[in-house]
Amino acid sequence: MAETEGKPAKKIKHEDKEEEEEIQTFEELGLDARSVRALLKKGITKPTLIQQVAIPLILEGKDVVARAKTGSGKTFAYLLPLLQKLFATDSGSKSKLAPSAFILVPSRELCQQVYSEVLSLIELCRVQLKKTALSGPPDVLVSTPACIQSCLSGGLIQTKSISDSLDILVLDEADLLLSYGYEDDLKALTRYVPRRCQCLLISDVDKLKKLILHNPVILTLPEVGDVKDEVIPKNVQQFWVSCSAHDKLLHILALLKLELVQKKVLIFTNTIDMGFRLRLFLEQFGIKSAVLNAELPQNSRLHILEEFNAGLFDYLIATDDSETREMETHETESKVKSKKSRKQVKPKLDSEFGVVRGIDFKNVYTVINFDMPKSAAGYVHRIGRTGRAHNTGTSVGEVEMEFLEKIKSILGDSENEDSNSIAPFPLLTKSAVESLRYRAEDVARSVTKVAVRESRAQDLRNEILNSEKLKAHFENNPRDLDLLKHDKILSKKPLPAHLQEVPEYLLDSTTEEARKAVKLARAAMGIKPNRHHGSKRKFRRSKDPLRALSAEGPKRKGKARNDSGKHKKRKSVNDTLEEELENQSKEMSASGDEAVKSRGKHSERTRNLSKRDESRNQKAPMREEAWSAERHEEREMEGEGL
Numbered sequence: 177m178a179e180t181e182g183k184p185a186k187k188i189k190h191e192d193k194e195e196e197e198e199i200q201t202f203e204e205l206g207l208d209a210r211s212v213r214a215l216l217k218k219g220i221t222k223p224t225l226i227q228q229v230a231i232p233l234i235l236e237g238k239d240v241v242a243r244a245k246t247g248s249g250k251t252f253a254y255l256l257p258l259l260q261k262l263f264a265t266d267s268g269s270k271s272k273l274a275p276s277a278f279i280l281v282p283s284r285e286l287c288q289q290v291y292s293e294v295l296s297l298i299e300l301c302r303v304q305l306k307k308t309a310l311s312g313p314p315d316v317l318v319s320t321p322a323c324i325q326s327c328l329s330g331g332l333i334q335t336k337s338i339s340d341s342l343d344i345l346v347l348d349e350a351d352l353l354l355s356y357g358y359e360d361d362l363k364a365l366t367r368y369v370p371r372r373c374q375c376l377l378i379s380d381v382d383k384l385k386k387l388i389l390h391n392p393v394i395l396t397l398p399e400v401g402d403v404k405d406e407v408i409p410k411n412v413q414q415f416w417v418s419c420s421a422h423d424k425l426l427h428i429l430a431l432l433k434l435e436l437v438q439k440k441v442l443i444f445t446n447t448i449d450m451g452f453r454l455r456l457f458l459e460q461f462g463i464k465s466a467v468l469n470a471e472l473p474q475n476s477r478l479h480i481l482e483e484f485n486a487g488l489f490d491y492l493i494a495t496d497d498s499e500t501r502e503m504e505t506h507e508t509e510s511k512v513k514s515k516k517s518r519k520q521v522k523p524k525l526d527s528e529f530g531v532v533r534g535i536d537f538k539n540v541y542t543v544i545n546f547d548m549p550k551s552a553a554g555y556v557h558r559i560g561r562t563g564r565a566h567n568t569g570t571s572v573g574e575v576e577m578e579f580l581e582k583i584k585s586i587l588g589d590s591e592n593e594d595s596n597s598i599a600p601f602p603l604l605t606k607s608a609v610e611s612l613r614y615r616a617e618d619v620a621r622s623v624t625k626v627a628v629r630e631s632r633a634q635d636l637r638n639e640i641l642n643s644e645k646l647k648a649h650f651e652n653n654p655r656d657l658d659l660l661k662h663d664k665i666l667s668k669k670p671l672p673a674h675l676q677e678v679p680e681y682l683l684d685s686t687t688e689e690a691r692k693a694v695k696l697a698r699a700a701m702g703i704k705p706n707r708h709h710g711s712k713r714k715f716r717r718s719k720d721p722l723r724a725l726s727a728e729g730p731k732r733k734g735k736a737r738n739d740s741g742k743h744k745k746r747k748s749v750n751d752t753l754e755e756e757l758e759n760q761s762k763e764m765s766a767s768g769d770e771a772v773k774s775r776g777k778h779s780e781r782t783r784n785l786s787k788r789d790e791s792r793n794q795k796a797p798m799r800e801e802a803w804s805a806e807r808h809e810e811r812e813m814e815g816e817g818l
């Protein structure tokens with residue numbers, strides 16, 4: 177139910193009934209034909225609940241506070257009416273000295289994301305708005321509050337001109353604006369915000385409401401409730417996998433290598449080192465991933481996000497250390513104050529980096545909490561990176577029991593169909609995990625602290641080198657996204673050939689069936705395999721603007737790396753599966769819709785499979801010995817020694 181303040185409550189039914197209600201079209205909400213056409217080109221046909229309520233009010237000129245679930249389309253809810261209003265005013269007619277609209281966001285990543293949305297909407301609407309500062313101030317400025325403050329103190333924007341020009345002010349992810357420490361910057365800015373300026377607050381923050389808004393309409397969808405009602409989308413299925421800290425690498429290997437979760441996958445760790453450890457570990461098994469963290473230069477971070485969103489790689493390991501960083505910042509600040517020491521202990525992290533809140537990771541089907549966040553709020557924001565808008569998603573967490581209880585308590589009654597609930601992950605059997613234990617532990621031992629430290633330093637060096645080139649190149653060639661890959665192999669040694677494919681004998685029938693189910697669902701959803709992978713894609717070096725860059729170091733001669741694809745391929749489960757799937761997905765295409773629905777709930781068949789075929793697994797230890805001997809031989813050949 178939408179609540180309004182300052183006027184009679186607007187009747188909007190709860191989101192659950194959305195399907196039954198007559199949903200208003202974008203035209204009926206007051207958007208003009210240009211905006212509707214632009215949305216159609218983006219494949220957006222019906223408004224989300226928050227858009228239905230907010231768009232007409234913003235077009236009317238009301239101050240609005242909007243609070244809705246994560247991924248519910250809040251950005252378009254304010255952006256569409258904001259742009260329509262700017263389109264209506266002839267920006268060329270009066271010579272403004274400051275932008276007409278400020279959109280303030282808490283992180284640089286979010287800045288870039290909102291800016292891209294603004295650009296694409298303006299382009300699709302085919303309207304001439306000033307997007308850059310070349311011909312005077314732009315019409316819309318997307319910024320962090322700190323950046324606006326530097327523009328003001330540097331004289332780039334005059335305070336007087338803000339008072340004259342500013343018509344709309346948006347504070348997106350408003351609660352984060354405060355917790356990221358922008359309060360002073362915001363207070364300083366509000367002095368120049370004219371009374372007539374329409375203010376929009378995305379998320380409900382009392383302090384900011386009082387500071388900036390005038391008699392606002394407050395939209396809370398659904399009704400004010402606890403954390404779960406507010407933010408966990410119902411279209412996200414939540415699962416847990418229980419294991420000891422020591423076995424976490426083993427379990428994530430089983431989930432990914434046996435392809436039991438749908439790609440693309442976003443994996444959260446709590447520290448940068450753990451992100452690298454995981455990346456190094458997975459790459460030994462042929463699972464390539466990229467890392468995203470606050471240490472990387474901004475250009476690299478943006479590029480990694482763009483590549484991931486464009487589908488250039490399937491696994492992204494994001495370090496969400498916002499909770500720890502907040503604590504560290506406070507600790508460091510107090511230490512600095514007491515000791516008056518300016519010495520920097522930690523590597524420099526960008527305080528304006530934010531990976532969890534607001535960032536729209538496109539088409540993420542699975543979120544894995546490799547490390548659990550510290551708070552329930554952190555948990556719901558992380559899993560909100562999947563299941564965005566009308567899509568579905570899955571979240572899997574490797575949890576300790578104590579945290580699981582905490583999550584369960586915020587999710588409520590699992591018996592209740594309507595309630596969000598968290599269940600054990602049904603597709604991962606104990607035997608599947610155990611079949612990989614030997615090799616996982618072997619590889620985990622080789623990913624030492626020193627290896628992690630070296631890789632982290634090397635990656636940072638590469639990214640810093642690339643960052644400047646990237647900046648220049650991508651300004652001129654924005655479409656050349658795939659020239660620089662961020663999921664390159666970090667390991668200095670050639671990857672062990674025998675770890676790249678899972679031999680058929682290691683899998684029990686439950687796991688085989690589960691893999692099939694996941695792949696079939698994928699085919700039924702019409703998701704094509706990532707075509708950017710591997711060496712099949714021909715890339716002409718002569719066209720590579722970065723070829724002068726030698727951050728990778730000299731190429732090793734001798735054994736080919738995994739990338740080259742020259743390993744002699746033994747028949748793997750993948751090969752067999754691919755053939756079968758090709759046939760089955762043809763059959764499925766007729767009944768595709770059904771399969772999409774069934775993806776939501778993992779089939780009963782798969783759930784019951786774990787009871788079957790124990791005998792087959794009993795043979796595994798013998799085979800494991802055979803594998804071990806094979807591994808030993810290969811290592812000796814590689815001259816590694818044991």
Ligand SMILES: Nc1ncnc2c1ncn2[C@@H]1O[C@H](COP(=O)(O)OP(=O)(O)OP(=O)(O)O)[C@@H](O)[C@H]1O
Binds near residue numbers: 220224245247251566
């Ligand atoms: N009406 C719609 N129909 C389908 N998709 C939509 C619609 N509106 C927005 N989207 C898409 O939904 C995704 C999530 O939207 P958005 O980032 O605005 O969510 P949000 O509510 O701001 O989430 P968060 O709280 O995490 O910031 C985006 O990819 C956006 O393009």
